[in-house]
Amino acid sequence: MLDLDKNFRPFPQHEPIAFDSFVFPGGEPHIRIAEGFDTSKTVKVSHRIRSFEDFGFLLMAVDALKRMGVRKIELFLPYFPAARQDRLMCTGEALSAKVYTDILNNLDLENVTVFDPHSDVVPALLDRCRVIDNFAFVKETVARINRPLTLVSPDGGALKKIYKLASRLQGHEVVECSKSRDVKTGKLSGFSVYADDLDGQDCLIVDDICDGGGTFIGLAEELKRKNSGKLYLAVSHGIFSKGTEALTDIFDGVFTTDSFRDLDESSKVEQIKIADLNL
CATH class of the missing domain: 3.40.50.2020 (Rossmann fold)
Structure with missing residues (x-):
């Protein structure tokens, strides 16, 4: 090796x-x-x-x-x-x-x-x-949170993955979301959560990459407006180019792997090592 x-x-x-x-x-x-x-x-x-x-x-x-x-x-x-x-x-x-x-x-x-x-x-x-795929990582994340969770797909591109995950994990509902982005500037202009009332459900947003984090912060705010409970984020690749402080201000827990870099963990940020996933 x-x-x-x-x-x-x-x-x-x-x-x-x-x-x-x-x-x-x-x-x-x-x-x-x-x-x-x-x-x-x-x-x-x-x-x-x-x-x-x-x-x-x-x-x-x-x-x-x-x-x-x-x-x-x-x-x-x-x-x-x-x-x-x-x-x-x-x-x-x-x-x-x-x-x-x-x-x-x-x-x-x-x-x-x-x-x-x-x-x-x-x-x-x-x-x-x-x-x-991200199954072993998300399974470990769900185990660490250890409470009933609704899985959240941040956009249409993640739908196929989220429903496959929900099927394999079993017992988790899925909420679909979408976002609008200017392809020339990359600027986000709006988020939609396709649920009328989340009725206090704890939610886990699952995606592959977190760069600056704007997508997830905007989405979390919209989930709160739809009466969500605790919010968690699981991203396979944590770039976190703007740090994690803004994310931990709104999320109760942020989970990632060491696929991109090593992080300083905190009470709200947990890094799951790929070596520990037995891939």
């Missing part, structure tokens, strides 16, 4: 491969993998991608393994970069998801495993893609 982020070991049962790395003054990432492992065996590589430099480091690592004689390489990407840019909304934009998938496909890997991708587009574009 080659874990390129040394703070992230999603499959700790596998023996780690040692390496040294640094970045040249010109900005180029470099890796030197230690010898002493069986290059005839399959090597599984994991990395948390938070920048194009991280992605470049991954490419260097795959090349280094191949030059050491490793023929079979599997890749685990807990968060797939640019997955939200999976369609062209405005002229002049790049189809970013395809840029990343094209590069990975050219590596001719044995397979690429992705945890809770944003949509079906990335798995369709990736050769030999394996998908791990």
Whole structure:
């Protein structure tokens, strides 16, 4: 197992491969993998991608393994970069998801495993893609909350996932919601909750990514207007580019994994490690 982020070991049962790395003054990432492992065996590589430099480091690592004689390489990407840019909304934009998938496909890997991708587009574009859904994560979240919950779908794109989750978890109603967004500016303009009165039901919003958090704050306010009880948020990939303070002001609990980065936990923020989910 080659874990390129040394703070992230999603499959700790596998023996780690040692390496040294640094970045040249010109900005180029470099890796030197230690010898002493069986290059005839399959090597599984994991990395948390938070920048194009991280992605470049991954490419260097795959090349280094191949030059050491490793023929079979599997890749685990807990968060797939640019997955939200999976369609062209405005002229002049790049189809970013395809840029990343094209590069990975050219590596001719044995397979690429992705945890809770944003949509079906990335798995369709990736050769030999394996998908791990969010069931184990949400199941653990529900267990930690330990109270009756209504599952909330934040928008139409999450409906298919939420009903599949409700079926597997059993005993949870679903509330559908929607939002309006200007595709040119990205600005949110309104939220709708398709329930007349939630009658004090505790609600768990489930989604794949939380970036700035505006979607969930706006939705939480609308749920409160519909007479919700306690509010909880479960997002597989916690980017939290604006921090979590505004979210914890309105949510009774925020749950995420360590797919993107490590967080400082608090009384209202819990990070569930992927290694503990036995994926």
